[in-house]
Amino acid sequence: QVQLVESGGGLVQAGDSLRLSCAASGRTFSWVAMGWFRQAPGKEREFVAAIRWSGGTTYLADSRKGRFTISRDNAKNTVYLQMNSLKPEDTAVYYCAGKVYGSSWYNSGDYDYWGQGTQVTVSS
Secondary structure (H helix, E strand, O other): OOEEEEEOOEEEEOOOOEEEEEEEEOOOOOOOEEEEEEEOOOOOOEEEEEEEOOOOOEEEOHHHOOOEEEEEEOOOOEEEEEEOOOOHHHOEEEEEEEEOOOOOOOOHHHOOEEOOOEEEEEEO
């Protein structure tokens, strides 16, 4: 039973930083990639960032480049999302996702496993 558990969300003020973590368990073989998506109320789930498990190549949504960084710790089977200079429009539930095959990263349908999500609220 594969589990992805996110942590690190919370209520912050505009300009603050947060680091989200996603710990994967129950899997004995390597991920192809892991990613972060977010979903704000009334909006569709959108891509935030992804990282290839082998090699560490990262992919970020253009609007988040310069503020967000994705990284991973292979030994801990954990992926991180560092978010700086947060804005009220970053408010959303952030989901971690794991991908076991294929080579596309940007769509939620590309991923096979999902966490339960962690709420990030940025006040102005």
